[in-house]
Amino acid sequence: MTDTATAVSRAEVVAVACAEAWRGDGEIVASPFGTIPAIGARLARLTFEPDLVLTDGEAALMANTPSVSSDRSHFVLEAWLPYRRVFDVVWSGRRHVMMMATQVDRYGNQNISCIGDWARPKTQLIGVRGAPGNTINHTTSYWVPSHSPRSFVDHVDMVGGVGYDRAAAAGPAATRFHEIRVVISNLGVFDFDTPDHAMRLRSLHPGVTVDDVVAATGFDLVIPSPVPTSRLPDAEELELIREVLDPTRLRDKELPE
Amino acid sequence: MGDKRVALDEMVADLRPGMTVGFGGWGSRRKPMAAVRAIVRAGIGDLTVVSYGGPDVGVLCAAGLVRKVVYGFVTLDSIALDPHFRAARQTGRIGAMEVDEGMFYLGLLAASQRLPFLPTRAGLGSDVLRVNPELRTVTSPYADAEELVAMPALTLDAAFVHLNRADTHGNGQILGPDPFFDELFLGAAARRFVTAEKVVAPGALLDEGPIQTVTVSRLLTDAVADVPGGAHFTSCPPDYDRDETFQKHYAASGADADAWAAFSERYLQVDELGYRAAVRETAASSATSARGAS
Numbered sequence: 001m002t003d004t005a006t007a008v009s010r011a012e013v014v015a016v017a018c019a020e021a022w023r024g025d026g027e028i029v030a031s032p033f034g035t036i037p038a039i040g041a042r043l044a045r046l047t048f049e050p051d052l053v054l055t056d057g058e059a060a061l062m063a064n065t066p067s068v069s070s071d072r073s074h075f076v077l078e079a080w081l082p083y084r085r086v087f088d089v090v091w092s093g094r095r096h097v098m099m100m101a102t103q104v105d106r107y108g109n110q111n112i113s114c115i116g117d118w119a120r121p122k123t124q125l126i127g128v129r130g131a132p133g134n135t136i137n138h139t140t141s142y143w144v145p146s147h148s149p150r151s152f153v154d155h156v157d158m159v160g161g162v163g164y165d166r167a168a169a170a171g172p173a174a175t176r177f178h179e180i181r182v183v184i185s186n187l188g189v190f191d192f193d194t195p196d197h198a199m200r201l202r203s204l205h206p207g208v209t210v211d212d213v214v215a216a217t218g219f220d221l222v223i224p225s226p227v228p229t230s231r232l233p234d235a236e237e238l239e240l241i242r243e244v245l246d247p248t249r250l251r252d253k254e255l256p257e
Numbered sequence: 258m259g260d261k262r263v264a265l266d267e268m269v270a271d272l273r274p275g276m277t278v279g280f281g282g283w284g285s286r287r288k289p290m291a292a293v294r295a296i297v298r299a300g301i302g303d304l305t306v307v308s309y310g311g312p313d314v315g316v317l318c319a320a321g322l323v324r325k326v327v328y329g330f331v332t333l334d335s336i337a338l339d340p341h342f343r344a345a346r347q348t349g350r351i352g353a354m355e356v357d358e359g360m361f362y363l364g365l366l367a368a369s370q371r372l373p374f375l376p377t378r379a380g381l382g383s384d385v386l387r388v389n390p391e392l393r394t395v396t397s398p399y400a401d402a403e404e405l406v407a408m409p410a411l412t413l414d415a416a417f418v419h420l421n422r423a424d425t426h427g428n429g430q431i432l433g434p435d436p437f438f439d440e441l442f443l444g445a446a447a448r449r450f451v452t453a454e455k456v457v458a459p460g461a462l463l464d465e466g467p468i469q470t471v472t473v474s475r476l477l478t479d480a481v482a483d484v485p486g487g488a489h490f491t492s493c494p495p496d497y498d499r500d501e502t503f504q505k506h507y508a509a510s511g512a513d514a515d516a517w518a519a520f521s522e523r524y525l526q527v528d529e530l531g532y533r534a535a536v537r538e539t540a541a542s543s544a545t546s547a548r549g550a551s
Contacts, residue, residue: 059434082435083283083309087359091378113355114346118388124346126338127310127330132357133379160357162382170382173403177378 008232010186011036011251013205015241016233017184019044021141022096027051028138029061029089031097035254037143037184038068039245041098046240055081069248090130093177096139099131101183103156104142106199106219108180108192110135110161118158128160135162139179145255147185149218164197186255187213189230194222203230261427263480265529268450269295272415275324277305279365279411279446281418281439282491285311285334285499287431289419289452291487293317294532297525307411309358309438311491312507315339319510319517320525323351327411329358333508335501340511356385356408362438364411369444373410380406416446419488420473421496422465423453423481429473430462433494436472443477454496456483486533502543503536 018040022030030041030052042065045052056062056075063078081089089095102125103111110131116122134140140161144151159166167178182202183190189202200222201213206229214221233241241251269292272278278296282288293313296304302322308314310331317323319341331342345351356364363375376395386392386406395407418439422430429451431439443449451473457464462471490507492499510520523535 080434083437084362084441087362090359113384118355118384120349121346124338124343126332127328127355128357128383128385129330130358130379132381132383132385133359133377136378136381136383158388159382159384166382171404173378173405174381176403 008206008238009252009257010205010207011255011257012233012238012241013230014184014186014255015039015043015251016237017182017189017203017205017230018098018143019047019237020231021098021182021184022049022052025049025052025096025139027053027094029053029055029095031055031095033097033099034143034145035068035246035250036145037098039241039251042068042245043237043240046244047237059083065245067245067247068250069246087133090133090137093138095134096141096181097134098141098143099134099161101142101144101151101161103151103153104144104183105153105156105163107163107165107197108142108161108183108199109156109159109163109166110142111156111158113158113160115157128158131160132162135178135180136167136174137177139181141181142183144183144185147187147213147216149216152185152217152219154219164192187216190221198222200224201227203228205230206232260425261475261478261481262425262456263482265291265295265452265482265484266299268292268417268480268482269299269301271448272296272299272301274301274303276301276414277307277412279307279413279416279442280313281416281437281442282311282313282488283309283435283437284330284332285491285504286435287419287433287437287488287493288313288491289417289487290316290489290491291484291529292417292419292450292452294525294529296322298528307413309361310339310342312339312504315341315507315511316525318342318345318351320521325352325354327354327356327361329356329361333504335499336504336508340508341517344511354389356380356389357383360385360406360408361411362441363408365438365441365445367408367410368412369441374407376405377408378405380408411445413442413446415448415450416442417450417452418442418473419452419484419493421454421493422462423451423456423473423478424459424462425456425481426459427451427475427478427481428459428462428471429453429478430465430471431473432466432470432496440473440477443473449477449479450482451478451480452482452484452487454485454487454493456481484529489536500536503539506539
């Protein structure tokens with residue numbers, strides 16, 4: 001093998017960071033949005049979280065752990081989960097979703113609804129989808145492929161996914177099952193493990209500096225000293241990512257080197 | 258028992274401007290698109306459209322028939338966003354009620370159970386409550402005293418769903434993997450319309466699939482229309498997948514007013530048979546040009 005083939009890519013580091021988000025979750029539904037989160041959830045199931053439950057992206061749970069480029073003929077299904085039943089899972093809390101965020105703020109409020117004033121948006125996006133209900137009922141994480149002052153903002157334009165400050169203001173019914181676990185970007189991993197749940201830099205991906213992150217973030221982050229480095233995949237994980245879960249390198253399309 | 262079969266255009270003739278109309282399916286999946294096309298042909302406007310939104314929303318917005326959309330999202334699935342819905346929102350031409358998709362489900366459920374609202378945590382702390390100031394919270398009367406969102410009933414004047422099979426009495430069958438929320442759309446509506454890929458004799462649905470696939474009983478339907486291809490270009494498994502090529506063609510009609518006018522003239526200012534013929538011609542000519550390119 002050449003050095004080029006063995007050098008770990010940023011996308012592979014992010015896949016491991018995504019897998020780590022589900023560590024300790026046990027027998028719950030892991031719902032990843034995006035290619036690299038999907039690799040991460042499958043990687044977690046094939047290594048340290050074997051009881052995780054994965055969906056087929058349509059109306060069923062999937063017993064096997066095929067590559068993210070597999071077509072449906074390779075899926076082994078284990079149970080029926082149509083959209084209406086998904087809410088039984090969401091509202092019972094047996095789920096940890098990793099959604100994407102067009103905007104995310106200091107307290108983990110998320111927006112995928114629109115840019116600008118909601119009443120007449122500059123840019124209409126998909127809508128809040130299930131973000132309000134997800135965040136208030138079960139653990140939620142976010143994946144932001146392009147970390148910039150436009151995505152990490154002081155205030156999001158429309159709060160779909162509820163952050164810590166907004167949950168607290170809404171009262172005990174809102175905070176009871178609320179947890180924003182991590183935000184993963186192309187630059188690092190972020191959490192809310194601070195006294196007031198303000199976003200903290202948890203780790204930098206290899207090759208990224210604190211200055212890079214600060215320059216790309218539209219609010220003041222909590223920055224520990226020293227800052228850990230996001231962990232690299234071990235040999236088994238690297239082989240699973242490259243040979244089993246993403247042999248066609250879809251991860252590089254989502255996060256080019 | 259009555260024979261509930263009617264022509265598609267007869268169903269639409271029951272609609273009036275200003276009605277609140279729900280559409281079954283989800284995103285670009287098993288949408289009652291033939292019914293949407295019939296509404297466009299009939300030109301019934303000022304509608305409040307209630308939908309797990311896909312191209313049903315986009316087509317009606319582009320046709321200028323929408324006063325307001327009630328939605329949790331609008332997407333074409335394989336294409337993330339619908340250009341016509343975006344344009345309608347960005348120009349301020351339509352009103353909107355945007356809610357969490359679980360709140361949306363409870364709104365339909367409340368309407369189908371004749372309840373004023375159902376309580377939920379979903380929405381608490383989010384801007385869904387800010388942008389919909391009519392939404393209220395309710396305090397649990399029990400010891401927990403939790404303050405929850407009171408999702409109001411989404412009561413519909415009419416609902417359209419497109420199913421794989423139906424019988425002449427109005428029982429409906431979904432052979433694909435997901436029934437979505439179609440039963441609830443019908444339950445929430447005063448006028449309940451089912452289109453189907455195939456309408457069979459009473460009792461014959463069990464020749465098509467097991468009893469558990471007959472999820473829509475005739476209690477929930479007023480009229481049935483035999484409309485093969487009635488979900489096109491959205492997916493309708495196992496009868497057909499999404500027509501991705503045509504969906505791209507549809508999305509491209511959002512480029513400008515001329516593109517929409519051309520799309521509308523070719524595919525919407527014709528009846529359903531004319532639509533199918535135009536779709537076949539488009540498919541044939543793009544296959545020819547693809548061969549020419551290679």
